[in-house]
Amino acid sequence: MTIDQLQAAAANNLWAAITPEIALGVLALLLLGLEMILPKARHSVIPACSIAGQLGVLFALALNFTTTPYLDRDTFNGLLHHSRDGQYLRAFFLVCSLLVSVLGVVALAKQKMPRIEFFHIVLVVTAAMMLLAQSANFVLLFVALETITVGFYILVSYTRSNPLSLEAGLKYLVLGALSSAILLFGIVLLYGVAGNPNSLGSTASPMSYAGVRQFLAANPDNFLASIGIVFVLSGIAFKIGAVPFQIWIPDVYQGAPTPVTAFLAVASKAAGFAVLIGLLPVFQPYAGLVAVTLSIMAGATILFGNLAALTQHNVKRLLGLSGVSHAGYLLMGVVAAQTVPQAIGAIYFYLFAYLLASFAVFAVMTHVAGVNDADQDLDHYADFGKKRPYLAGVLAIGLGSLAGIPPLAGFMGKLMVFIAAFKAGLYPLLAIAIVGVVLSIYYYFGWIKAAFFTTWRPPLAPGETEPAEAAATPVGFPAGLALGVLAAGSVIFGFFQGPIAAWLLAR
């Protein structure tokens, strides 16, 4: 290849199409640069720079949201496909990283930890998520996914003085590597069968979605391809925490710093679903296989998540397991999306509501947590409603929305997914989902009960003194604003879904 050809290829790549991702990367490097230049006393401005930069990218993205010239086009020689869903997911991940950064400022202040790298890694992971959501090629899919996972290895074990955080990091590393291996094995199987020149309908580009799809369409019952599909689905199931690949969730969620838990719970899960939705048309010729695999996973995930969450006292584990059940409802939506296109919009709205509610709850938890971030118990919320009414109000709205109680946004998300599932005729799954929702009331409500209802406590024995209360983290301006916006968003989108829902559901 001559230099001219390379230049022409580079020009064809349309780098401008991934400006938001590049901007995030530059911003991440800038943070490291600032750390070197600025004196140590001024380092506290760096997170603010990160947040301001992200706001700028988000604003620019919003301006070009529908007018970007790259919509419905492939770039980078088919590695990326830009769609309106991709635009939505870009904004989604950016909002996640903004919130994680805001929470990071609050949480890291309690730890004697280097601060800047945290914000750097969050930005890199976010950029990778944005690419992942738009990928149209298995190589890019894997590389982006690995970038995310490696970033999370570091983030999960960030509070390295805490043994639980280290344990979580190790668990995530081992199981994450296993899941990557499974995913890679699946991809390789698909690559192998699709690229084999001797097989019928073999393709010259067996790594691209289009190529694989073309091969699968020509071979509707290839055994190796079936195995490959199931392996790819299993690899993704690890990321979204679907049964039977959910074992890492409680421990990792508990050990990771709270903002990272939030990042894992919302953004990482959403990324998994974005990949699943992107792969649905690719695996369309094997729709029956995909439906069976995902249906079994969905049913088991809903039941397991809710049942396991019932007995939890550590709120991080509780949220982790309840997040498993949410993955189950969403998987039901993915199954429905095979036949009902509107289900995709329902899933995205559900994720949006889930983002608002989860981050509200995690933000409250960040303020309640003491120095030991892994030790957050329901008992820490005693008399919360009286002591910290603002945080308690946000917590109640967040939990209510997670539980899917009207008039909060979470209910609308559930309703849309349920309607889609009904349209697709998934009656047994719906029955399981209803059981799950009723079960979930018990633990969400139990948390509200712990926070608001006055509980009887044994009188102090003679000589015993009230246990000393840890100094409460004050609610600063950015975090307070974020809390308010999240709670208000959950309420407003419960009453009025407006153009967002109309835009998402119109397909």
Added chain:
Amino acid sequence: MPDLLLLSIAAPLAAALLLLAPAPLAARKFIAGIGFALPALIALYLWSQFNPTNGVSYHFVSRYDTGLKDTLGITLYLGLNGIALPLFVLAGLVGLAAGLYAIQSKAERLPLYLGLLLVMQAGLMGVFASMDVFFFYFFHELALIPTFIMVGVWGGRDRGYAAMKMTIYLTLGAMLSLIGLIAIYQQSGAETFDLIALRQEIEHGSLAAGDQKTIFGLLMVGFGILVSLFPFHTWAPLGYGAAPSSAAMLHAGVLKKFGLYGLIQIALPLLPEGVGHWVGWLALLAVGGNVLYIGFVTIAQRDLKQMVGYSSVMHMGYAFLGIAAYNTTGLGGVVLMMVAHGLSVALLFLLSTSIYHRTQTFDMDEMGGLAQKAPVLAAFFVTATFASIGLPGLANFWGELAIFVGAWQFSAVYTTLAVSGVIISAVYGLRSVARVFFGPMTPAFAKVSAEKAPTDLTWAEKFPALLLLAALLAIGFWPKCLSTPVDTAITATFRK
């Protein structure tokens, strides 16, 4: 003219939001008072403007898009027909009474308490003003959530357990009805939640008989749980026993009627071919379970509030019997009875709490002779008890009478059994009056009244009670004011 129906929903919500702002307690009480009064005034005004004979089924109609119109067929579609109007008025009146009673109460963190009641009030007005099945459900849940919180935070004995049990039962009921409603939406092929459009679609026979049977079963159990149909009733006495008075008034008086209203307004007209399969079961559970079994359980109660709670479960049996009868007389009776029972049970809960403030106990064995100290309270309580038994001259009589007449065509045996239930309610009603107000003072009550002499009803308590009592008497002596719109609407809805 501004959209009064929307205003009746928005006003309490706005008042609840305003209560969050820091202000002196008196100002907040005033704002809350306005929030409670506006819906009641609007309801009375619309009632006076309601012309049942002009051939229009729905009045005061308006429609708003919340963003789901094109994709899911959901719009905020407001309007009242003759079935909705009485309940809309009921919600306004009981809401005002409960609100005023709460304002004069000395509840802890009063602004939050009032705010939650206002949200509940908004939801109640919305339920009966909605012509969109989705919003009908949505507003019910909006009213339900504050109930749980109020029981848990301001409740009495066993509040944590009661709140949890109520939440789980009612969520199960609500989820089953939601799936039933989605099933109607989907299986009818209408893909809209608009009640009118659904009716038109289904009149063309787009819903197969088998589907109708399944969906009606779902709705019957789902709504049944919400209305405490036997054997799904156990949350009710427990919850009402623990609930603070105003929450119990609004829930037992109005919100619980949601399930019955849903059956009459949605399930029966939309699923006519599913009804026949289930009425036998419904009547059996209603008469054997709610009326007779719960009737005897009610007689055995010692706790005044639990007794009122059980009696309300028992009276729901009559309503279910009227629905099982499935004729215009019976259904009209059910609507009348819902209103009458709502007023009388709210009054009873209000008075029970007032009694508690004077005796410091709900245990009827430890009361006695309160009439000497509080004759006006006694007179109110006796009248409310008479209403609940179904004495002529009070609203409940007409509702029960119409139900029995309608049910006679359905089954003479069940009707006879149900009528004998009236004797049961007389037994526990009159016994409670005797134990609380007459006879000698018990030592326990003598001790309480020696410490602090019980006063009679204050005006702040008397006014909400009078409001409810006046409505009971007005409907009792002039039932036509409600029965005309109800009959017109029911005849139009069930013309086949």
